[in-house]
Ligand SMILES: Cc1ncc(C[n+]2csc(CCOP(=O)(O)OP(=O)(O)O)c2C)c(N)n1
Ligand code: SF4
């Protein structure tokens with residue numbers, strides 16, 4: 001096979017060295033590899049990949065936000081079929097949204113080169129689950145490359161395009177939160193512009209009617225075998241000879257933890273965790289007395305190696321949940337009796353204080369949930385900053401399944417026919433565009449009696465403030481058409497639509513009450529920009545007039561982080577004070593204060 | 604891991620009041636090992652990542668391999684932020700092993716305490732005494748409930764670690780015109796514990812801050828460094844002794860609350876139910892307000908005041924002092 005990674009040693013001296021985050025290294029590699037079209041929907045920890053790509057010249061690369069992950073993959077597929085290199089990037093759960101496209105595209109191939117970057121989130125730092133993308137690559141019969149650091153992320157992303165073209169397959173490059181967000185120095189290279197191949201022009205291949213699909217499926221299996229053979233000799237598979245007492249099969253960032261703990265061990269580092277180079281693994285197993293598998297999350301390698309009839313141990317010593325660490329690798333190897341356990345950690349006897357994330361001071365989502373709690377509604381929630389309303393003091397969201405689930409969840413709750421409370425779905429603007437429109441159409445079509453609140457803060461806030469079709473701006477900041485939610489809802493058949501400013505608490509209550517009694521689908525569009533993005537909003541802060549506060553705690557029910565307890569008490573309750581540096585002056589607290597003691601700071 | 608990096612040139616001079624910045628004779632700052640693990644912690648928006656960037660650039664300048672790793676998914680929403688910076692001739696894991704941090708820098712007091720178990724026995728602990736009390740800490744509505752914030756004082760902690768510094772960096776920075784430069788004050792303190800040339804520090808700091816705040820940051824760095832050198836010479840200066848306790852005021856009164864609803868006067872308007880901050884009222888089947896959760900009632904009088912029909916009366920008395 002002529003697919004060889006261009007290793008760092010080859011003239012690394014002359015190569016430019018840049019301190020890059022894993023995600024930036026991936027973007028750099030994509031640009032250098034001559035990617036023509038890159039599309040993504042934001043999602044932590046993958047977001048910075050497209051954000052960094054947008055910094056490369058527009059003439060080189062078309063980088064855009066797609067409305068969701070499936071759309072991003074379909075766009076990349078279209079470009080690849082036209083014969084140019086294309087890429088989509090997403091967080092692990094985004095792959096579920098894009099799954100249908102990838103499963104079929106596996107049969108069709110890659111033509112111009114198609115790479116999907118997927119960032120997993122072991123430890124669930126900011127996601128709704130910790131699914132392992134390596135399992136998906138097996139499901140889809142496509143290879144998955146697993147870099148361990150930013151340099152490898154750069155090398156492997158470039159190589160992924162070569163493999164994609166050579167084997168005519170989509171390729172997944174799998175990162176994790178830790179790799180995506182670790183910065184280290186990367187030796188980079190120059191951009192090459194591959195010659196466009198032209199349209200694939202082979203409808204027996206690109207149209208997956210049953211007759212074609214039946215012919216394509218065996219080719220997928222053959223391709224997998226060829227890839228496995230390639231990985232036997234590819235530098236992606238690296239055998240580090242060491243002490244033969246035990247050997248470790250590992251890859252991804254787990255490799256770094258292993259090197260940290262046992263730098264001189266025998267290691268078989270798998271740069272691709274699917275398909276597996278069976279012969280190399282067998283030979284490696286023979287060379288050591290005991291074979292261990294160190295992998296984050298699921299026992300994917302372990303089960304497959306065992307299925308090859310090779311004895312190995314893994315999850316007996318290392319956790320299946322959460323992020324790995326040098327500590328856990330050491331503890332596992334010690335449990336296996338192979339190395340000394342770490343000395344007991346220093347006991348510090350300090351109970352850590354809880355500091356859960358909270359909505360920002362002045363967040364436009366706050367009042368909607370205060371009102372929904374007051375109105376005693378059953379709230380089907382969704383994913384975004386507003387999911388933080390599921391906990392005290394807002395505690396008014398009953399469900400949050402995955403992006404776009406809220407509206408159809410509410411339809412189902414209504415159909416169950418047993419709910420006594422009014423049923424409300426709350427969905428962010430970006431989430432609505434991502435996957436809220438088909439369920440909206442469904443709700444009207446199936447005559448559901450629900451209220452839908454579109455929380456229109458004019459940005460994709462949770463992931464750090466990305467544009468979307470409702471902001472009127474593209475990834476590169478160019479003006480474009482701005483979706484109008486009201487028109488869209490009316491086109492779907494919603495007759496009752498109201499647009500309100502969630503900073504007007506009284507009107508908000510009133511509108512929600514009306515929406516709830518309306519028979520059929522009622523939509524409330526709560527519009528007010530996020531206070532962080534696209535511009536940081538800071539108005540005149542408020543302050544609490546001396547002696548006016550009766551410590552009733554009404555304002556504390558907003559959960560605004562600018563409000564805290566003062567040292568003074570009133571009848572055994574803490575009076576409140578406002579942190580003027582962080583208060584943005586939204587006046588929500590003043591509106592709920594029964595004594596009118598919250599007033600703007602006078603200069 | 605040997606060859607200590609020596610400080611080039613003369614002893615660093617601080618800009619602000621360089622005459623007072625005397626290094627303790629004989630025992631200068633610790634020689635830097637060939638490599639280090641620096642853990643920087645705080646909450647969203649405090650500039651944790653700026654410190655990490657400066658330390659990473661500085662280490663890179665000394666020719667080390669550097670890995671800087673952070674998790675910042677929830678950072679913007681007031682959550683915990685932390686960044687690991689590891690440097691040395693060869694660095695594998697991007698994360699610092701518990702108990703292996705050479706320095707722990709905390710931009711917020713309780714965050715420093717949270718990560719204390721990551722510090723080496725002989726490691727340096729540098730913390731801003733600034734408290735950012737989360738809404739979560741003000742949640743108990745029981746009469747006299749204390750703020751649920753770390754109780755440990757700077758004096759406690761500095762006496763418990765081998766090499767601790769706790770200062771009000773935010774106020775120092777505010778003196779130069781911007782409390783947000785507290786992170787640079789802490790870098791100044793750190794610089795007194797690592798033997799890298801002051802000029803290198805200043806260069807990387809300048810490269811990491813916006814041009815218009817360069818002066819503020821230069822002053823903040825100098826002030827932190829000067830403070831640390833003085834504190835090294837005189838251990839009583841190592842912590843802010845004005846902060847004695849974070850305990851809630853003692854001797855609070857446990858009120859006795861009686862809430863009476865005159866059912867005959869109540870017309871079921873729902874106002875009290877909707878506006879009770881503790882949500883302890885409800886309308887019963889007869890559409891009359893009732894106290895459904897008496898334990899939650901704090902006796903705040905809101906329902907009494909807002910009832911248009913004067914149907915609610917509340918009496919509060921304070922017989923027994925709360926024992927602290
Ligand atoms: C399938 C999928 N893609 C991406 C994400 C990451 N993600 C979480 S919330 C969110 C966007 C939320 O934006 P919006 O609905 O506008 O709410 P906001 O955060 O602005 O309040 C994204 C992209 C995800 N959880 N699932
Ligand atoms: S980032 Fe915006 S949407 Fe998110 S909590 Fe803050 S103000 Fe609210």
Ligand code: SF4
Nearest residue numbers: 362560583586587589
């Ligand atoms: S006005 Fe009140 S609710 Fe709004 S940010 Fe300031 S303290 Fe918070």
